[in-house]
Amino acid sequence: MERKPRIVILGAGYGGMVTASRLQKANAHRNAEITLVNKHNYHYQTTWLHEPAAGTLHHDRTRMLIDSVIDTNKINFIKDDVTSIDREQKKVQLANRELEYDYLVIGLGSIPETFGIPGVYEHAFSIRSVNSVRLIREHIEYMFANYNNEEEKTEDYLTFVVAGAGFTGMEFLGELTERIPALCQEYDIDREKVKVYSIEAAPTALPGFDDELVEYGVSLLESRGVEFKISTPIKEVREDGVLLDNGEEIKSQTVVWTTGVRGNPIVEEAGFETMRGRVKVEDDLRAPGHDDVFIIGDCALIINEETNRPYPPTAQIAIQQANVLAENLQAILSGKDELKSLEPDIKGTVASLGGKEAIGVVGSKKLFGTQASAMKKVIDNRYLYILGGVPLVFKKGKLNFFS
Amino acid sequence: MERKPRIVILGAGYGGMVTASRLQKANAHRNAEITLVNKHNYHYQTTWLHEPAAGTLHHDRTRMLIDSVIDTNKINFIKDDVTSIDREQKKVQLANRELEYDYLVIGLGSIPETFGIPGVYEHAFSIRSVNSVRLIREHIEYMFANYNNEEEKTEDYLTFVVAGAGFTGMEFLGELTERIPALCQEYDIDREKVKVYSIEAAPTALPGFDDELVEYGVSLLESRGVEFKISTPIKEVREDGVLLDNGEEIKSQTVVWTTGVRGNPIVEEAGFETMRGRVKVEDDLRAPGHDDVFIIGDCALIINEETNRPYPPTAQIAIQQANVLAENLQAILSGKDELKSLEPDIKGTVASLGGKEAIGVVGSKKLFGTQASAMKKVIDNRYLYILGGVPLVFKKGKLNFFS
Structure with missing residues (x-):
């Protein structure tokens, strides 16, 4: 009997997880030996993480055990760290073993983009x-x-700096400002003592987002005490705060870095040509010149032909990639030559701002307040539905639409 | 009209709080101007603090607003820090004002006893x-x-050292070991990685306690993973752990110091003769040579005539002192010369060990397990009853006798 082709999927983020789930539903394991590798035994929803970061949602609500979604009788699951990829030998080195592949899917996610600013990894x-x-x-x-245990009160314990007023930064500010009143009560601290800064190098918060919605979001966060410093690049992150390009220092024990991401360095180290760690993939999601390697999610670069600029790496686009990729892998297993092309279809974008507040665009419609907040929950639940159907929505979903 | 005598009570711990409460019930404010000074606007039950320290009880359960128990129309309350006492001028210096007194009650509590071991204040x-x-x-x-965010796992994050296997140390170990399984689950950590040490210089845990009960307590805590190092003095507390007299080092980020207390240094600084910061008071609780100064609680030293050794400073004895003191102050206000003497009556001692476990002696009876644990709750509730009657027991009491 001929050996089945081996498909190895690296990373169980949005891209890897949906690919594995789609292959499983299509019973692709009958025609291939499929292996999913991830450093944890759980998958998490990256786009929800600003909530547990601020403490407004428990982190267990943002993750699920991989074997609760993936049938490990159909798809092998290996919990291990990927250390390197050898394209010539068609091997992947893990911390504890080596894997050979016939087809490789790289969905290894990203690391924070520091833009070369010193101190980010050490202090943020x-x-x-x-x-x-x-x-x-x-x-x-x-x-x-x-704070209350210090003889000399050090205000920088209560100063919080969020670097970057992009999507994640704004969403985190929304949750943090929602949580601060409870923290003040828990630790007997006056709300006035707590300072929250949003620092953004670009001339606006949420660059690229609708102006009216940006203004709504910024005003809302200002009303909750956030001080915005726009057009203000950071020069250095230090142990005791940040130094700005304009010479100003903000003393803080807590700098949260949200200025975007770059692809996992393992991809570049494997020899692929990258831009900010991302590989500009073919329309069928293959790495240029490598018919046996597919790249998705934060490691993949897709150009928006309308603007001639890359799509921002989002969950939405990773899921669309995974859908196309799963079809293309099945096509290959069936011996077909023609592969499908990704046609990105951005249905909308909603940023939650804590509590019942959010801003967003769905289709051509602008949303804000409770309407946008409810839409955000629909989007979050829709993903759970894709992965695990109605039961997973009930188990992990956000069903509190009116609170 | 003649000026009423001014009674100033420093500190709202067990001693000061019960004194103020007794005076209020006796309507002593009709004959005196009574002022209670405390650094916080709340009173807390020190003997419960090992529970919120481990996170097994919320700290709000261990405290109450002073004006929820003290009627501030009858007794003035000043929230301020006491900085010094001038016995000659009969004045007390607070951080923000000065007070004059005719009668002073010192109930300023204690600070940790370090026995001169370096590093305690800095690192424990x-x-x-x-x-x-x-x-x-x-x-x-x-x-x-x-722990899980470190590339190189540093085990000292998960190593906890409790210095002193006296009453507080053992009670804290009881709560900590009860909490560790939940912490392991919350942070995805194997229980085996967590180390807890109890380090005691004396040749036994709980010196002076019944041998059989000590053995019960030590065995119980050992079964929950505590490693006891008895007859093992600590030489130094360092930023990264403790150095023992025997040369051994234990690397730990968390050293909790529970080797007993000494009286608040303000008392010694005021010129009183002290032993470990405590003043050996007269039988009527006055400071020797000072008819206008009463000292109670952790600042007072009372000799047990049976053993010729000091009574350990406990809530039980502070409350008994406060009862006698309140009577003596009323006697003075009524112009009586004869004051009452304290006759300590130690009814029993129970140490909780987490969950449903405890050990204790009540009268001549030894208790352990659920029976001792229930008795501990009775003792805790009894104190609330003394202060605020049945309503306070219902509001703040430990009513879960069977869980």
């Missing part, structure tokens, strides 16, 4: 994993707990 | 106030949250 937090956001939540609480 | 935590235990709880959680 980032919203990137269950581990990292659990640490942010605890760090914030620890700062509040410390 | 202590179970002494709502602020300090809230910090311990958050610090512990922060250590757990940090």
Whole structure:
């Protein structure tokens, strides 16, 4: 009997997880040996992580055990760290073993983009994993707990800097400002003592977003006490705060870095040509010159032909890629030559701002307030439905539309 | 009209709070101007603090607003820090004002006893106030949250050292070991990775306690993973752990210091003769040579005539002192010369060990397990009853006798 082709999927983020789930539903395991590799035994919804980071949602609500969605009788699951990829030998090196592949799917996600600003990795937090956001939540609480134990009150315990007023930064500010009143009560601290800064190098918060909605979001966060510093690049992150390009220093024990991401460096180290760590993939999601390697999610670069600029790496586009990729892998397994092309279809974008507040565009319609907030929950639940149907929506979904 | 005598009570711990409450019930404010000074606007039950320190009880359960128990129309309450006492001028200096007194009650509590061991104040935590235990709880959680974010796993994040296996140390170990399984689950950590040490210089845990009960308590805590190092003095507390006299180092980010207390240094600074910061008071609780100064609680030293050794400073004895003191102050206000003597009556001692476990002696009877645990709750509730009657027991009491 001929050996089945081996498909190895690296990473169980949005892209890897939906690919595996689609292949499983199509019973692709009958024609291939499919292996999913991930560093944790759980998958998490990256786009929800600003909530557990601020402590407004428990992190367990943002993750699920991989084997609760993936049938490991059909798809092998290996919990391990990917350390390198050898394209010539068609092998993947994991921390504890080696895997050979016939077809490789790279969905290894991203790391924070520092733009070369020193001190980010040493002194700033980032919203990137269950581990990292659990640490942010605890760090914030620890700062509040410390304050009243100091003989000389150090205000920088109560000063919070969010670097970057993009999507994640604004969403985190929304949750953080929603949580601060409860933290003040828990630790006997006056609300006035707490300072929250949003620092953005670009001339506006949420660059590229509708002006009216940006104004709504900024005003809302200002009303909750956020001080925006727009057109203000950061020069350095230090142990005791940030130094701005304009020479100003903000003393803070808590700098959260949300200025975007770059592709996982393993991709570049494997020899692929990258831009900000991302590979400009073919329409069928293959890496240029590599018929056996597909790249999706934050590691893939897709150009928006209307604007001639890359699409921002989002969950929405990763899921669309995974759908096309799953079809293309099945086509290959069936011996077909013709592969499908990705046609990105951005249905809309909604940024939550804490509580019942959000801003967004769906189709050509602008949304804000409770309407946008409800739409955000629909989007979050829709993803759970894609992965695990109605039961997963009931188990992990956001069903509190009116609270 | 003749001026009423001014009674100033410094500190709203067990002693000061019960004194004020007794005077209020006796309507002593008709004959005196009574002022209670405390650094917080709340009173807390020090003997419960090991629970919020470990995170097994919320700190709000261990405190009450002073004006919820004291009628401030009858007794003035000043929230301020006491900085010094001038016995000659009969004045008390507060951070923000000065007070004159005719009769002074000193109930200013204690500070940790370090026995001159270096590093305690710099690197160890202590179970002494709502602020300090809230910090311990958050610090512990922060250590757990940090662990999985480290590339090189540092085991000292998960190593907890409790210095002193006296009453507070054992009670804290009881709560901590009860909480650790939940912390392991919350932060995805194997229970086996967590180490808890109890380090005691004396040749036994709980010196002076019944041998059989000590054995019960030690075995119980060992079964929950505590490693006891008895007859093991600590030489130094360092930023990264403790150095023992025997040369051994234990690396830990969390050292909790529970080796007993000494009286508030303000008392010694005021010129009173002290032993470990405590003043050996007369039988009527006056400071020797000072008819107008009464000292109670952790600042007072009372000799047990049976053993010729001081009574350990406990809530029980502070409350008994406060009862006698309130009577003596009323006697003075009524112009009586004869004051009452304190006759300590130790009814029993129970140490909680977390969950449904405790050990204790009540009268001549030894108790352990659920029976001792229920008795501990009776003792805790009894204090609330003394202060605020049945309503306070219902509001703040421990009514879960069977859970």
